[in-house]
Structure formats: C-alpha cells, structure tokens
Amino acid sequence: MLIYLQMIDQPEDKSKFEKLYKRYRDMMYRVAFDILGNPQDAEDAVHQAFIKILENIHKISDLKCPKTRSYIVTIVERKAIDQYRKKKRHPLVPYDDETVGLRVEYAGPNRLAGCMAQLPPVYRQVLLLKYSHGMTLQEIAQTLDTTPDNAGKILQRAKVKLFDLCREEELI
Amino acid sequence: MITEDMLREAAREVDCTILESLPDDACEHTFSRSFQRKMKMLIHPPIYPAKERFLRWAACFAVVCAVLGGILLNDSAHASISEWECVQVDDRHFNYYYKGDTPPKEIKHYTLSQVPEGYTLDVVDDWDNNKTVCYIDDQGQWLQFSYIYGYRSGLHVIGYLEAVEKKSISVDDKLFEVYISLTGNESNGVVWYSQDESIIFEIFGPEDIDTLIALAKSVITAEK
Numbered sequence: 001m002l003i004y005l006q007m008i009d010q011p012e013d014k015s016k017f018e019k020l021y022k023r024y025r026d027m028m029y030r031v032a033f034d035i036l037g038n039p040q041d042a043e044d045a046v047h048q049a050f051i052k053i054l055e056n057i058h059k060i061s062d063l064k065c066p067k068t069r070s071y072i073v074t075i076v077e078r079k080a081i082d083q084y085r086k087k088k089r090h091p092l093v094p095y096d097d098e099t100v101g102l103r104v105e106y107a108g109p110n111r112l113a114g115c116m117a118q119l120p121p122v123y124r125q126v127l128l129l130k131y132s133h134g135m136t137l138q139e140i141a142q143t144l145d146t147t148p149d150n151a152g153k154i155l156q157r158a159k160v161k162l163f164d165l166c167r168e169e170e171l172i
Numbered sequence: 173m174i175t176e177d178m179l180r181e182a183a184r185e186v187d188c189t190i191l192e193s194l195p196d197d198a199c200e201h202t203f204s205r206s207f208q209r210k211m212k213m214l215i216h217p218p219i220y221p222a223k224e225r226f227l228r229w230a231a232c233f234a235v236v237c238a239v240l241g242g243i244l245l246n247d248s249a250h251a252s253i254s255e256w257e258c259v260q261v262d263d264r265h266f267n268y269y270y271k272g273d274t275p276p277k278e279i280k281h282y283t284l285s286q287v288p289e290g291y292t293l294d295v296v297d298d299w300d301n302n303k304t305v306c307y308i309d310d311q312g313q314w315l316q317f318s319y320i321y322g323y324r325s326g327l328h329v330i331g332y333l334e335a336v337e338k339k340s341i342s343v344d345d346k347l348f349e350v351y352i353s354l355t356g357n358e359s360n361g362v363v364w365y366s367q368d369e370s371i372i373f374e375i376f377g378p379e380d381i382d383t384l385i386a387l388a389k390s391v392i393t394a395e396k
Contacts, residue, residue, distance in 0.1 A: 017214075017215060021211065025203070026200050026201050029201045040204070046207070047207060051329065066191055069194075110182055112174065113183075116186045124186065128187050146332070147314055147359045148314045150357075150358055152312060152314075172173070
C-alpha cells in the first residue's frame with residue numbers, strides 16, 4: 001500500500017512532465033503492449049504509469065539520463081503487470097508468483113547478472129531499484145505501490161530466490 | 173559469498189540490458205482520444221472556480237433534499253459535501269481526487285499521541301507541509317501515519333499489491349474508510365479527512381482496524 005499525491009501546479013514541474021510525456025510515451029506504450037498485447041490495455045497501463053511518475057516528478061532532474069529511462073521502464077512494466085492481473089481476474093494470485101513482465105535476456109559475462117535477469121519481474125525490479133537505482137526501502141515501496149514493510153519482504157524473498165538460482169548455477 | 177558491491181554491479185548490468193532492448197523512441201503510436209483526454213486532465217487538471225463549486229454544491233444539496241424528503245441534514249461526515257472523491261480503479265487501487273480550490277486558512281501539523289507498544293520511530297518524510305511518519309517494531313513490521321493537504325488540485329492514490337476490502341464505517345460520528353487485507357499479507361488501513369476536509373489522513377499497518385481507528389482518534393496537532 002502506498003499513497004501518492006499529484007502536485008503539478010509548479011510551472012517547472014508541469015513543463016518537465018510534458019516533456020517527459022512527449023519523450024517517453026511511445027516507448028512506454030511499446031513496453032506495455034509487449035506485455036499486454038492489447039492497445040487499450042497498454043494505454044491504460046501507460047496512463048497509470050504517468051500518474052505514478054507525477055508523484056516523483058520533482059525527483060527527476062535529467063529527462064534524458066539512463067537512470068530516468070530505467071525508472072520509467074520499471075514503472076510502466078509494473079503498471080502493465082497490474083493491468084494484466086486485473087484483466088485476468090486473478091487478484092489473489094500471490095504477488096511473487098507473477099511471471100508476466102519484460103523478458104530480459106542477459107548475455108554478458110557477469111553470471112550473477114545472468115541469474116538476476118532470470119528472476120520473476122517483481123524480484124528483478126526490487127533488486128534493480130535497490131542496487132542499480134540506490135533507492136531506500138521507502139522509495140522502493142512508493143515505486144511499487146506498497147508499504148515499506150511489504151517492500152522489505154519482497155526484497156528479502158528476491159535475495160533468497162537469487163541465491164537459490166546462484167546455487168543452481170554453482171556460483172556459490 | 174555475494175557482496176553488496178557484486179549485487180550493485182550485477183543490477184547495473186541487468187538495467188543496461190533492459191535499456192538496450194527497449195524499442196526505439198521513434199516508434200510512434202497514435203494514442204486514442206480517450207487516452208489523450210486523460211493525459212490532458214493530468215497535465216492540466218481542472219480548476220473549479222468558486223461559482224462552479226457553489227453550483228455543484230447546490231445541485232448536490234437539492235438531490236440530497238429530494239432523496240431524504242426534507243430530513244434535516246446534520247453535520248456528520250455522512251452528510252457533508254465531500255471535497256474528496258474516491259474512485260475505485262480496481263480491487264487494489266483507489267484514487268482520491270481533491271476538488272477544493274482554496275488553501276486552508278491555517279497550516280497545521282499533526283502527530284499520533286500514542287503508538288502501539290513495541291514500535292519505534294523509524295522514518296519521517298516531510299514535504300511541503302505534508303508528512304509521512306513510519307514506525308517499526310522488532311519484527312520489522314511498519315506502521316505508517318501520513319497526512320496530505322489537498323489544496324492545489326491533488327490526486328491521492330492508495331495502491332495495494334493484493335485485493336483488499338474497502339468499506340466505510342462511522343465511529344463517534346466520524347467517518348472512516350477502512351482497508352482490510354483479504355490475505356493478511358498486507359497492511360490494513362484507515363483513511364479519514366480533517367473537519368474542513370482540506371486534509372486527508374491515513375494510517376496503515378499490521379494492526380487490526382479497531383487499533384488503527386483508536387490510533388486515528390489519537391491524532392493531535394503538533395509543532396512542525
């Protein structure tokens with residue numbers, strides 16, 4: 001659970017949000033469409049993602065940097081997964097069992113990254129938010145629409161799952 | 173042994189892989205009118221002038237009078253014309269739209285005057301007169317108290333990971349909207365408004381609803 005607030009009356013925030021909207025809407029749509037396969041659902045997911053982005057618009061300083069792009073991808077993937085669950089009418093499917101999401105095919109030499117890429121999206125997302133974006137538990141919770149308590153539990157489960165994969169790959 | 177540094181490096185690599193696999197920005201999609209209208213509402217939210225607010229209020233009042241057959245309205249939360257409108261997006265997301273247009277006469281700050289045993293203060297997030305205070309117990313469970321001023325056209329969203337039951341209950345003539353986790357995996361919650369409805373308050377935590385309401389009733393004004 002989390003609450004967020006839109007405050008876009010600051011001219012600089014409004015301008016930034018409009019630029020961000022124009023710059024990323026097509027990419028966001030493609031990401032959502034890849035997951036959902038339906039134009040209407042994809043647009044709904046993109047709309048929900050933009051509502052979410054509004055919450056943190058003041059934290060986005062550079063519209064073009066990879067970190068911003070990555071953050072936006074995470075949000076829209078999350079919202080597309082939400083939309084998928086809503087459409088499939090399985091709201092009580094355990095959150096961490098969800099497998100729908102972006103397919104990440106890592107082909108580099110870092111075997112730990114290879115294991116991380118194989119994780120279910122919610123686990124991969126929470127690890128990226130913490131370790132790539134350097135977010136606090138509270139910020140992760142806000143991004144994933146949950147409480148810090150739940151975010152902490154997801155993070156813990158993500159690490160357990162990652163370490164299980166590492167054992168299977170004989171990394172540890 | 174996998175260190176935090178190794179996790180950071182791996183996460184950065186996965187992040188890069190995702191970014192490199194994204195579709196080209198140049199892939200243009202023609203968005204539907206409905207989508208464009210919704211986005212326009214987000215970028216340029218409607219501002220309700222005083223006259224329109226009065227007309228809306230008058231219309232609501234007339235309908236209420238007709239329905240109740242002239243029963244005198246008391247000043248309970250049930251009867252008030254709410255400044256907030258809650259729209260349920262699905263069984264996990266609830267949007268609260270603030271429809272007021274005037275700042276409150278006075279900015280006040282609030283705190284819980286009591287916290288359940290075992291919780292200690294963990295995080296305080298203070299922004300633009302709004303505040304979130306998180307307490308944590310020895311099992312790592314969080315209790316969150318927040319309040320947000322709705323002026324300047326606010327949108328306020330409650331989102332859960334799993335379906336929740338939402339219902340309204342009245343306690344001592346005060347209306348609370350409660351969120352009950354159906355699986356027990358997530359926090360329960362209580363949401364309510366200030367008397368003039370300029371502020372939305374919420375408490376979420378693992379405690380039962382009665383405890384959360386008792387906490388809600390313990391909220392007092394505080395120094396910033």
